[in-house]
Amino acid sequence: MSDLFNYQNPAALIWAVPLLPLLGFLINGLFGKRLSLASSGGVASASVVGSFIIAASIFIYTLPNHDVVSNGYIWMGTGGFEIGFRLLVDHLSGLYMLIITGVASLIHIYSVGYMSHDESYARYFAYLNLFVFSMLMLVLGDSLVTLFLGWEGVGLCSYLLIGFWFKDRKNAIAGKKAFIANRVGDFGFMIGMFLLFWHFGSLSYSGLISHAADMASTDTTLLNAACICLFVGAAGKSAQIPLYVWLPDAMAGPTPVSALIHAATMVTAGIYMVARLNFVFVHAEVAMELIALIGGATALFAGTIGLVQRDIKKVLAYSTVSQLGFMFMAVGLGAFHVAVFHVFTHAFFKALLFLGSGSVIHSLEHSLGHGNPDSQDMWKMGGLKEKMPITMATMTIGALALSGVPLFSGFFSKDAILFTAFHRGDVLGYLIYGLGVAAAICTAFYSFRLIGLTFFGKWRGDEHAYAHADESPRSMTTPLIILSLFAIGAGYLWLPPAFGVHHPPFAEWLAPTWAAAQAALPDGNHFKFTTEHDVGAEWVNIIISSVIAVGVSVFAFMVYSKPEALGKLKKLAFSGEGDEVRMKPLYKLLLNKYYVDEIYEKTIIGPIRIASDVLFVVVDVIVIDLVCVNGTAMLVKASSDLGRRLQTGYVRHYLYAFAVGMVILSGLFLLIANQ
Amino acid sequence: MLDPRLILFFAAVLFSAGVYGVLSRRHLIMLLMSLELMLNAINIMLVTFSRYWAGRSAGLVGAHSGQFFTLMVMAVAAAEVGIGLAIIVAIYRRKHTADADAMTDLKN
Numbered sequence: 001m002s003d004l005f006n007y008q009n010p011a012a013l014i015w016a017v018p019l020l021p022l023l024g025f026l027i028n029g030l031f032g033k034r035l036s037l038a039s040s041g042g043v044a045s046a047s048v049v050g051s052f053i054i055a056a057s058i059f060i061y062t063l064p065n066h067d068v069v070s071n072g073y074i075w076m077g078t079g080g081f082e083i084g085f086r087l088l089v090d091h092l093s094g095l096y097m098l099i100i101t102g103v104a105s106l107i108h109i110y111s112v113g114y115m116s117h118d119e120s121y122a123r124y125f126a127y128l129n130l131f132v133f134s135m136l137m138l139v140l141g142d143s144l145v146t147l148f149l150g151w152e153g154v155g156l157c158s159y160l161l162i163g164f165w166f167k168d169r170k171n172a173i174a175g176k177k178a179f180i181a182n183r184v185g186d187f188g189f190m191i192g193m194f195l196l197f198w199h200f201g202s203l204s205y206s207g208l209i210s211h212a213a214d215m216a217s218t219d220t221t222l223l224n225a226a227c228i229c230l231f232v233g234a235a236g237k238s239a240q241i242p243l244y245v246w247l248p249d250a251m252a253g254p255t256p257v258s259a260l261i262h263a264a265t266m267v268t269a270g271i272y273m274v275a276r277l278n279f280v281f282v283h284a285e286v287a288m289e290l291i292a293l294i295g296g297a298t299a300l301f302a303g304t305i306g307l308v309q310r311d312i313k314k315v316l317a318y319s320t321v322s323q324l325g326f327m328f329m330a331v332g333l334g335a336f337h338v339a340v341f342h343v344f345t346h347a348f349f350k351a352l353l354f355l356g357s358g359s360v361i362h363s364l365e366h367s368l369g370h371g372n373p374d375s376q377d378m379w380k381m382g383g384l385k386e387k388m389p390i391t392m393a394t395m396t397i398g399a400l401a402l403s404g405v406p407l408f409s410g411f412f413s414k415d416a417i418l419f420t421a422f423h424r425g426d427v428l429g430y431l432i433y434g435l436g437v438a439a440a441i442c443t444a445f446y447s448f449r450l451i452g453l454t455f456f457g458k459w460r461g462d463e464h465a466y467a468h469a470d471e472s473p474r475s476m477t478t479p480l481i482i483l484s485l486f487a488i489g490a491g492y493l494w495l496p497p498a499f500g501v502h503h504p505p506f507a508e509w510l511a512p513t514w515a516a517a518q519a520a521l522p523d524g525n526h527f528k529f530t531t532e533h534d535v536g537a538e539w540v541n542i543i544i545s546s547v548i549a550v551g552v553s554v555f556a557f558m559v560y561s562k563p564e565a566l567g568k569l570k571k572l573a574f575s576g577e578g579d580e581v582r583m584k585p586l587y588k589l590l591l592n593k594y595y596v597d598e599i600y601e602k603t604i605i606g607p608i609r610i611a612s613d614v615l616f617v618v619v620d621v622i623v624i625d626l627v628c629v630n631g632t633a634m635l636v637k638a639s640s641d642l643g644r645r646l647q648t649g650y651v652r653h654y655l656y657a658f659a660v661g662m663v664i665l666s667g668l669f670l671l672i673a674n675q
Numbered sequence: 676m677l678d679p680r681l682i683l684f685f686a687a688v689l690f691s692a693g694v695y696g697v698l699s700r701r702h703l704i705m706l707l708m709s710l711e712l713m714l715n716a717i718n719i720m721l722v723t724f725s726r727y728w729a730g731r732s733a734g735l736v737g738a739h740s741g742q743f744f745t746l747m748v749m750a751v752a753a754a755e756v757g758i759g760l761a762i763i764v765a766i767y768r769r770k771h772t773a774d775a776d777a778m779t780d781l782k783n
Binding site: 649650651652655656659 | 694697701775776778779
């Protein structure tokens with residue numbers, strides 16, 4: 001107990017951070033049916049808020065450069081192999097811990113209002129708490145194995161929450177899709193982990209980082225292979241090409257879940273893992289280039305799909321995929337700190353946007369009925385600013401941050417990513433920069449398309465629904481207001497050098513995380529952080545991105561907030577008159593998400609299904625059922641039928657056998673003895 | 676002195692008669708009697724071996740151990756007959772027969 005109150009070393013206290021949500025999960029999971037909505041939500045929120053308070057106190061303790069390792073025990077140990085079960089709070093995991101518990105606290109409180117009409121609220125809060133626990137285990141574990149434990153845990157919770165309304169078959173299918181896509185990634189992740197273990201003989205961060213210095217001389221083929229495998233895992237969890245397909249479908253879950261899991265926290269786990277292993281990745285040049293290219297491609301690809309989606313949550317989902325692409329762009333260019341900065345700012349404004357869309361949906365569902373797709377269709381909204389001023393104001397702030405309008409948080413982080421690409425100065429750098437700028441144009445466009453369609457112009461849906469639309473309760477608007485403050489302010493932790501800030505607190509804070517990798521890199525390496533700043537180039541970059549962000553945002557807003565402009569827009573997307581209205585090919589291509597789902601269906605899922613049918617008939621029915629299982633039974637039956645005849649049940653027969661045996665044995669004995 | 680081979684031959688005949696009785700008879704009491712016959716054939720053998728082949732140098736107990744063993748076998752046989760007859764009586768009361776072939780309760 002004395003450890004618990006030892007302010008000099010909060011090691012024992014770390015355990016409380018993940019265990020409080022676990023306790024909340026147990027209470028809600030075991031006794032949830034007997035709890036009222038208020039107490040169920042209260043328990044869940046209190047456990048996460050408590051966890052946040054403890055996390056904040058530990059974070060403050062670690063500020064003056066202390067890492068904290070909790071007490072623990074040896075989880076698996078055989079010979080030289082040892083996996084500890086310990087928690088580690090250093091600057092990277094401490095930051096993640098704060099983001100997770102902070103955003104989760106707000107979303108739990110929001111959920112009390114959002115889920116008030118759902119009967120399974122206890123199950124909902126139990127899953128949500130279990131998710132927070134798993135996510136905290138993911139970031140706080142001190143080895144890749146503990147990370148993997150959390151990694152699988154969040155995958156499970158994501159599956160459970162996407163399929164939360166499982167009575168609708170399409171939600172259950174969406175959950176399954178997420179789980180399977182993640183499993184594909186996990187497989188790669190595991191192989192990457194094994195490769196690292198095979199070569200370095202350790203899976204704990206401290207064990208791996210002790211090899212940081214000699215990684216430069218390690219076989220690069222092995223490092224590239226390991227890093228690519230690990231990135232496959234990250235691509236699954238963080239929704240990158242080709243495994244991104246699950247994230248848009250994940251919107252089948254309740255909206256706060258989308259905000260917490262599929263925007264702010266879980267999907268950034270891939271970035272966390274790569275950032276955590278930065279000292280391995282910096283030596284894997286090929287893997288890094290691949291990551292940067294896939295990140296850039298994903299950012300643009302998802303951004304273009306987001307341009308035409310009608311479903312308000314789908315827009316945000318593709319936006320999330322696109323923003324994750326931005327983060328991987330930064331990671332692939334070696335700017336891990338910039339990627340983590342974008343994770344940080346993105347967590348606030350994307351959670352804000354999702355919660356705002358949830359507020360709209362919640363309000364419309366009152367009259368449209370739960371699960372009515374019209375409550376999410378932006379083309380059947382409009383003019384909601386009169387009805388929901390707080391939601392409108394906060395969501396606009398979120399959209400400004402997302403578009404990268406100057407002085408909002410997204411501007412600083414996105415600008416830093418683009419500048420990193422620009423500054424690299426080779427073909428790859430300019431290619432990534434081009435992809436990034438194009439994706440940024442899409443981002444600004446769909447953000448303000450969303451705002452314009454939802455809150456401005458004329459109502460286009462059911463009149464009755466508009467009359468009943470109303471601002472959400474205070475438990476939902478308060479988190480929106482808090483998040484919007486962060487969406488404005490979070491960026492000021494890292495102002496660019498062009499603003500005269502040479503020691504931004506955020507970058508300084510994370511510096512120890514990269515120290516080992518940076519020390520091992522030779523001078524002149526791509527991935528070495530530079531200390532000199534090209535202020536002129538930076539201003540050019542800032543001006544380009546500002547003009548793009550502001551120009552495109554204003555344009556999109558003008559087009560989509562005016563009813564007469566919408567008519568003209570239709571001509572762009574559709575051709576023909578009356579009954580022969582047809583979608584133009586490009587619009588159709590984008591609306592159908594480049595047919596990726598259909599391509600996967602034809603090329604991967606279809607053949608697997610056929611192969612499974614064949615395997616079912618040949619292997620399962622014929623080989624296993626008929627030959628192995630029933631065959632064994634028949635063989636046993638036939639042979640025991642033979643043996644059964646020996647057992648007549650008459651004592652006399654046994655005695656005969658006994659006597660005959662006796663005679664034979666004595667005869668043999670005499671024969672042998674006489675020789 | 677009597678030829679020990681003659682006595683052993685007699686014991687072998689007695690034992691074979693017992694084996695034949697056990698194998699051929701179906702009545703439980705006849706089985707029990709045949710068993711007694713076999714036991715006594717063994718007793719005769721033991722006494723014969725003891726009398727003709729046990730060394731004098733083995734001491735008083737060693738020289739007569741075959742005969743002591745015979746007494747032991749007789750005691751055990753008496754106990755066995757007591758229990759055996761009791762079981763037969765119990766079976767007869769239950770099944771109204773003492774035919775060994777009728778004892779097929781464990782079959783099937």
